[in-house]
Amino acid sequence: MELLGITGVAAITIICYLVGSLVKCTTLDNKFIPVICGAFGGALGVVGMITIPDFPATDYITAIAVGIVSGLAATGINQAVKQLSEKKEG
Template sequence: MDFGIGTVVAITVIVYLIGAGCKAVEGLNNKFIPVICGFSGAVLGVVGMLTMPDFPAKDILNAVAIGIVSGLASTGVNQVGKQLTQ
């Protein structure tokens, strides 16, 4: 089974950029950033399923799950980077 890891990494990178943009917004509480990243990943997962033939999910529910996990992985990448530099 071809997992399509490139598309999952692409979602993670795009959502990381969305999260960084949210962090730059004045007045936005940082506790909402993981929720925004998860929701953005879910949307991108569905878009990926509908537009990319090699996307690892073939139904909406799995596409949303893959997107959410990819979106939350971007938050984890950010936290790993912060912990390594402290």
């Protein structure tokens, strides 16, 4: 069942990616997207620790850290895809 815990971390990254995409559709400045994704990921990390039995964190601080890293990974994935697509065009 350890696979479920790692899948939960990947799910946090995907959800934060979608939240970041939603923020892009608003009037908020794009510079706030990493902060929003990190904060949302931290909250989801705590939810994951409480609801997923094999989540890779057993205390709140670690769960928040795992969530924040997952949220910021979503921003990094977005930037990597963006930069790779720009190189192909140019």
